[in-house]
Each structure stands twice: as C-alpha cells, then as structure tokens.
Amino acid sequence: MITFTYAVKDSDGTLEQLLRDDWKAGKKNIHELRMANAVTEAEGVPAVWRTPLIAGTELTFHLPEAHSEYEPLEVPGVKILQEDAHFIAVFKPAGIAVHPDGTSRESTMMNAVMAHIQEQGGTYAEHIQRLDKGTSGIVIVAKHPMAKAMFDRMIASNEITRLYNAEVEGRLKRLKGSVNMPIGRDRHHPTRRRVSMSGQTAVTHFKVIERKEDTTLIEATLDTGRTHQIRVHMAHLGHPVVGDNLYEASALPDGSYRLTAVETSFIHPFTGEKVVISTL
Missing domain, CATH: 3.30.2350.10 (Pseudouridine synthase)
Incomplete structure (x- = not known):
C-alpha cells in the first residue's frame, strides 16, 4: 500500500472537486479511489466526496501497491x-x-x-x-x-519548464533567437534525427551566455520535447553541440558532449506550490 497525506488549504470545495479540478487526477484514478474508499480523514474515517472540505482537514490517500521492475543497483554519479x-x-x-x-x-x-x-x-x-x-x-x-x-x-x-546549458561550436552572431523547424528520423541512420518538413513540430529558444574564442555558451529552453531537439536544431544552424559527433561536431577525447539540463520548474500538481530544481 502506498500512502500520503494532504492538508486541505483555504478551500470550501469538495474532495471530488479537489481531485477533478485542482489535481486533474483523471476519471479512472478518481473512480478507483472512490470505489475503494481509499481517501480517509482522522482515525481512518472514509472521506465524504461531495461535502465541502474544511481548511486544515488532513486527508490520507491509500493507493494500491505498485511495483517497478528496475533492479536496485549503486550507480556512480547519480x-x-x-x-x-x-x-x-x-x-x-x-x-x-x-x-x-x-x-x-x-x-x-x-x-x-x-x-x-x-x-x-x-x-x-x-x-x-x-x-x-x-x-x-x-x-x-x-x-x-x-x-x-x-x-x-x-x-x-508543456507545464514543466526545462532550462539547458550547452556549449556549441563556433561563435553565434545573434545574442538570442528561436528555431522553429520540424524534426523527424534520418532514414539513412538508425538513431540520428534531422530537420524534416514531414517531421514533428519542434521549437527551441536560445540565448548567448558567453562567446569564447572558438565556441559559444548558450541557454536553451524548449516548447516541445523531441528526441535530440537541441542537438538537431543547433547543428542545423551550423553550430553543433561541442563533442556531438553524431551531428558533425568534432569528437572529444572522452566521447562526451556539452549539454546539461540545469533547471526544471513546475507547479506542484498536489500542493499548488512553485517548484524549482536547479544545479546552477
């Protein structure tokens, strides 16, 4: 059994409204919780679904046991x-x-x-x-x-925002810009992607952070989340990510390339609070 608690905030809405309108938990999840009496108040009393909740009421959610199949291992760097x-x-x-x-x-x-x-x-x-x-x-x-x-x-x-840092080859002339070019599979390569008019919509926004002698540091955000999106779009501009030899950049000795997801932000789906996670 998976359990978690939630303290009702300044709201006179019902439990059903909380799940449906605030959390947008989905009809299937809501139905299963209701049928199983899986939401309780103090001392395990089942919550009433259509009576307005009182601010400060503590609800406990009891979710069915769920299992993931990943083998537990120690992995350096995670x-x-x-x-x-x-x-x-x-x-x-x-x-x-x-x-x-x-x-x-x-x-x-x-x-x-x-x-x-x-x-x-x-x-x-x-x-x-x-x-x-x-x-x-x-x-x-x-x-x-x-x-x-x-x-x-x-x-x-698109309610979760990601900020990336990248180092790209060459010196970008524009201080900031956007690339709105669809991305599809490269039929000549099993893993590579390419700008393709028959591909999926892809929008990348970038801003120059620093120009070095032969490379440029940028920040990038995405309106879409296509496979290899930043790598494909920057290579399309003629500025592939440093080390990304899949997209025609010169390989680095360790085989890496310079692209990092440095910040993620979103409105917490359960608490409504702004969450910002950053490595900057």
Missing part, C-alpha cells in the same frame, strides 16, 4: 537533488542511460533510483522525463502511479 512524497528530482551524469533498454547490461539511472526507493521501503518509481545518454542533468521521477499520471499530463501540456 544524485538525489530533491524529494517529497510524490516525486524525486535526480541528477543523471552523462554516459549512462535513464532506463534499461532491454539489450544492454549497463547500469542506468533508474537502477540507482530503485535502490534509493527500496531503502525507504518502497517498490515503485517511474521516470516522467528522459535525457539522451550523453546529456547530463535533472530528471523527474514519480513515486506513485497517480503522480506518474499527473506529471505525464503536465509534460503533454
């Missing part, structure tokens, strides 16, 4: 940055994948997260974001299935 009852913000180093792909035996970020979850007595963790194996930075992980559903909805509606 760090927990922030955590509550609903999510974990994890720093993923470059060079490891977010999750196993079924073909590689290499340890991944989710193996390390599952080790952390099991130390707390938990059995469930699922990532709601991905980063390319060579990209370092912040990844959000849900700690229970309802949180996963709610964060997935936020991702789909």
Whole structure:
C-alpha cells in the first residue's frame, strides 16, 4: 500500500472537486479511489466526496501497491537533488542511460533510483522525463502511479519548464533567437534525427551566455520535447553541440558532449506550490 497525506488549504470545495479540478487526477484514478474508499480523514474515517472540505482537514490517500521492475543497483554519479512524497528530482551524469533498454547490461539511472526507493521501503518509481545518454542533468521521477499520471499530463501540456546549458561550436552572431523547424528520423541512420518538413513540430529558444574564442555558451529552453531537439536544431544552424559527433561536431577525447539540463520548474500538481530544481 502506498500512502500520503494532504492538508486541505483555504478551500470550501469538495474532495471530488479537489481531485477533478485542482489535481486533474483523471476519471479512472478518481473512480478507483472512490470505489475503494481509499481517501480517509482522522482515525481512518472514509472521506465524504461531495461535502465541502474544511481548511486544515488532513486527508490520507491509500493507493494500491505498485511495483517497478528496475533492479536496485549503486550507480556512480547519480544524485538525489530533491524529494517529497510524490516525486524525486535526480541528477543523471552523462554516459549512462535513464532506463534499461532491454539489450544492454549497463547500469542506468533508474537502477540507482530503485535502490534509493527500496531503502525507504518502497517498490515503485517511474521516470516522467528522459535525457539522451550523453546529456547530463535533472530528471523527474514519480513515486506513485497517480503522480506518474499527473506529471505525464503536465509534460503533454508543456507545464514543466526545462532550462539547458550547452556549449556549441563556433561563435553565434545573434545574442538570442528561436528555431522553429520540424524534426523527424534520418532514414539513412538508425538513431540520428534531422530537420524534416514531414517531421514533428519542434521549437527551441536560445540565448548567448558567453562567446569564447572558438565556441559559444548558450541557454536553451524548449516548447516541445523531441528526441535530440537541441542537438538537431543547433547543428542545423551550423553550430553543433561541442563533442556531438553524431551531428558533425568534432569528437572529444572522452566521447562526451556539452549539454546539461540545469533547471526544471513546475507547479506542484498536489500542493499548488512553485517548484524549482536547479544545479546552477
């Protein structure tokens, strides 16, 4: 059983309104909670769904047991940055994948997260974001299935903002700009993407932070989350990410490339508070 508590804020809304309108928890989740009497007040008394809640009332949510299949392993470089009852913000180093792909035996970020979850007595963790194996930075992980559903909805509606830092080849002339070019698969390469008029809409905004002798440091934000988006768009401008030889940059000796998700922000789906996680 997965449980968490919530203190009702300054609202005279009902439990049903809280779940439906404020949390946008989804009809299926709401129905299952209601049928199972899975929301209780003090001393385990089932909550009343259509009576206005009193501010300060503490609700306890009892979710069915859920399991994730990641093997718990220690993975160097993976760090927990922030955590509550609903999510974990994890720093993923470059060079490891977010999750196993079924073909590689290499340890991944989710193996390390599952080790952390099991130390707390938990059995469930699922990532709601991905980063390319060579990209370092912040990844959000849900700690229970309802949180996963709610964060997935936020991702789909672009309610989670990510800030990236990158070093690109050459000296960008513009101080800031946007690239609005669709991205699709490169039919000549199994993993590469390319700007393609038949691809998916992709919008990247960038701002110059520093110009070096042969490279430029930029900040980038995305309106969309396409595979390799920043890498493809910057290469399309003629300024590939330093070290990204998949997109025609010169390879670095260690095989890495210079792209990091340095900040993530969102309105917490359960508390309504602004959450900012940063490595800056």
